[in-house]
Amino acid sequence: MKRFDIVCLESPNRSPLRIEGFLFGEENTKGPSIAIVGAMSGDHINQLYVASGLVEYLRIKEEEGKISGRILVIPAVNAYALNMGEKNWPLDKTDLNMMFPGYAQGETTQRIASRLFGELKGYDYGIILEGRRDQGMCIPYVKLIQSGYEDLECVKDLGMGFVHYRPHEPVETAMLQYNWQLWETKAFSIVFGKNGSIDQNDTDQVHTAIVRFLSKRDILDFHVFEGHKSNILDPNRIIIVKASRAGIFISKVRCGTAIKKGEVIGVIMDALSGKKLEKMLSPCEGIVTCQYAHPLIFQNSIAFRIASVELCCQIDTKREEK
Amino acid sequence: MGLIEEVITIELPVGESFRIQRCRYAPKKEEGIKRISIVSGIHGDELEGQYVCFLLGQWLRSNPDKIRGIIDIYPAINSLGIDSITRSIPFYDVDLNRIFPGSKNDFLPAQIADGVVNVMRGSDFAIDIHSSNVFLREIPQVRIAKSQEEILVPLANLLNIDFVWVHDAVTVLESTFAHAMNTIGTKTLVVEMGVGMRLGKAYGHQLLDGLLNLMAHEGILDIEPLDVRMPIQSHVGEVAYLNAACPGLFVPAIEHCQVIEKGSVVGHIVSALSGEVMDEVIAPIGGMLFTIRAYPIVYEGSLLGRIFGKTNGDSQ
Ligand SMILES: [Zn+2]
Numbered sequence: 044m045k046r047f048d049i050v051c052l053e054s055p056n057r058s059p060l061r062i063e064g065f066l067f068g069e070e071n072t073k074g075p076s077i078a079i080v081g082a083m084s085g086d087h088i089n090q091l092y093v094a095s096g097l098v099e100y101l102r103i104k105e106e107e108g109k110i111s112g113r114i115l116v117i118p119a120v121n122a123y124a125l126n127m128g129e130k131n132w133p134l135d136k137t138d139l140n141m142m143f144p145g146y147a148q149g150e151t152t153q154r155i156a157s158r159l160f161g162e163l164k165g166y167d168y169g170i171i172l173e174g175r176r177d178q179g180m181c182i183p184y185v186k187l188i189q190s191g192y193e194d195l196e197c198v199k200d201l202g203m204g205f206v207h208y209r210p211h212e213p214v215e216t217a218m219l220q221y222n223w224q225l226w227e228t229k230a231f232s233i234v235f236g237k238n239g240s241i242d243q244n245d246t247d248q249v250h251t252a253i254v255r256f257l258s259k260r261d262i263l264d265f266h267v268f269e270g271h272k273s274n275i276l277d278p279n280r281i282i283i284v285k286a287s288r289a290g291i292f293i294s295k296v297r298c299g300t301a302i303k304k305g306e307v308i309g310v311i312m313d314a315l316s317g318k319k320l321e322k323m324l325s326p327c328e329g330i331v332t333c334q335y336a337h338p339l340i341f342q343n344s345i346a347f348r349i350a351s352v353e354l355c356c357q358i359d360t361k362r363e364e365k
Numbered sequence: 366m367g368l369i370e371e372v373i374t375i376e377l378p379v380g381e382s383f384r385i386q387r388c389r390y391a392p393k394k395e396e397g398i399k400r401i402s403i404v405s406g407i408h409g410d411e412l413e414g415q416y417v418c419f420l421l422g423q424w425l426r427s428n429p430d431k432i433r434g435i436i437d438i439y440p441a442i443n444s445l446g447i448d449s450i451t452r453s454i455p456f457y458d459v460d461l462n463r464i465f466p467g468s469k470n471d472f473l474p475a476q477i478a479d480g481v482v483n484v485m486r487g488s489d490f491a492i493d494i495h496s497s498n499v500f501l502r503e504i505p506q507v508r509i510a511k512s513q514e515e516i517l518v519p520l521a522n523l524l525n526i527d528f529v530w531v532h533d534a535v536t537v538l539e540s541t542f543a544h545a546m547n548t549i550g551t552k553t554l555v556v557e558m559g560v561g562m563r564l565g566k567a568y569g570h571q572l573l574d575g576l577l578n579l580m581a582h583e584g585i586l587d588i589e590p591l592d593v594r595m596p597i598q599s600h601v602g603e604v605a606y607l608n609a610a611c612p613g614l615f616v617p618a619i620e621h622c623q624v625i626e627k628g629s630v631v632g633h634i635v636s637a638l639s640g641e642v643m644d645e646v647i648a649p650i651g652g653m654l655f656t657i658r659a660y661p662i663v664y665e666g667s668l669l670g671r672i673f674g675k676t677n678g679d680s681q
Pocket residue numbers: 407408411495496497
């Protein structure tokens with residue numbers, strides 16, 4: 044294992060920002076290479092935890108001589124934010140994952156992104172551990188955006204239950220996944236958990252999926268159990284349940300729960316009078332992939348996203364008919 | 366007297382509603398007339414636009430007989446943010462100007478964006494007034510995406526600003542209010558002036574004259590066009606960026622945005638700890654320093670200023 048600074052940026056007063064990388068495997072290996080990027084945001088604690096856990100796991104596997112490719116793990120990109128409970132770059136509040144591919148002569152966070160991206164270019168595979176960009180929490184899933192260079196086949200080797208495969212939004216052109224794909228790394232994100240916390244189940248699942256991927260792609264010479272056959276989802280297969288009122292939100296289900304049509308999945312109460320404002324019923328049979336994670340909810344907020352069995356069947360049947 | 370209305374209302378969790386208010390001035394007969402929306406506070410830490418809204422409202426109240434079109438004033442789009450020095454939408458920490466056109470079926474910031482677009486839909490013009498951020502001070506300028514150049518530059522030239530900056534299209538900017546409105550046929554200009562969290566009276570009056578002039582030209586006000594300044598056009602030259610070479614405390618040598626010569630000292634980056642001058646910031650080209658850093662703490666890369674210089678050999 045080689046531990047090194049990818050970025051070391053002096054600060055006016057605090058200690059320098061260091062983005063550390065942990066490199067495994069022989070330098071001249073013929074095996075494939077992969078880079079895994081952890082917390083880009085100061086509230087991506089699950090992501091930090093998975094990445095640092097991988098570093099320790101791979102250190103042991105390297106001692107056992109099990110590494111057949113080359114692996115770079117970057118547990119924390121934004122240590123400055125992590126160390127002060129901020130989400131973004133603490134001075135100008137810019138989001139590091141909105142600065143790609145970076146610009147070496149630009150603003151501070153563009154320079155950080157540029158140096159980081161310089162290090163990440165050229166890897167065969169790229170995994171971005173992502174938290175959510177909203178107040179939600181979700182089952183671990185793969186987010187693969189369509190850049191024209193994405194690789195849907197390889198993500199199936201993670202053996203994760205759901206792959207969200209969809210066109211990219213304009214803002215995503217400034218994010219790592221999109222740019223990494225344009226540079227011909229097979230890059231994808233694993234999105235999971237609730238920001239600012241550690242969920243042992245979710246993080247275990249993601250760890251296992253990554254190890255499985257490393258094994259199946261001949262980066263790790265180590266046998267693993269099979270995972271799920273992935274369900275490929277897109278926005279048309281997901282039903283959204285919104286809060287019709289604002290107030291205190293009590294969820295009655297967990298992410299990943301299979302639910303029936305008409306089942307009570309959540310309740311909203313008036314935050315002052317305590318009166319029940321809304322009983323939220325599941326509009327379909329399916330699996331809760333994602334839900335609102337803050338106890339106070341806003342009117343029209345998305346309370347649940349449900350992968351609908353019926354919608355998936357309809358779409359797939361239509362495809363087969365064609 | 367304008368008509369004050371709450372045009373967007375979204376319930377908040379604990380005994381309050383998020384609201385956007387509008388003050389509308391309209392002539393008695395409303396058919397077949399033009400409509401303009403004056404917009405400020407998409408970013409909650411930018412307050413120059415609030416002052417412009419006040420000045421315009423004050424003018425309209427004293428000149429109701431001149432009104433020939435509908436003039437809508439929206440001083441505080443991110444009303445939660447304006448009242449709490451918060452640039453983004455509080456709670457979500459999302460930059461509202463990166464979420465347009467928004468959607469009803471999405472989280473609060475997207476709903477606000479969607480509501481804003483729908484309320485202003487049908488306006489012939491929109492003027493979106495920004496004041497940079499807390500880091501930078503800007504001279505009054507309009508920024509226009511290259512694709513909109515032909516339509517918008519003539520309009521910007523009416524606004525009594527100092528500089529029209531036509532920039533290349535960036536995909537990220539497709540998520541702005543201006544892009545969303547231009548897409549649905551509302552000619553929308555983005556004004557940047559002053560600095561975040563502060564108010565500059567002179568700039569406010571300068572833009573008020575520009576707004577009155579634009580409205581006179583478009584028949585929204587029945588007044589003579591004003592004698593306004595012609596802004597410098599970015600296509601005749603180039604923009605040079607001054608980025609900090611090292612971290613420290615930036616001490617400007619120039620107090621205001623002004624014309625400077627190549628090689629002149631813009632400021633110094635100093636160390637508060639050692640008492641050393643770490644770097645002297647020199648203008649790489651001569652021209653108009655239209656942006657200067659207002660917030661002194663800098664990292665490597667922090668923007669210290671922008672200079673617009675005419676291209677070599679240009680006789681203008
Ligand atoms: Zn702004």
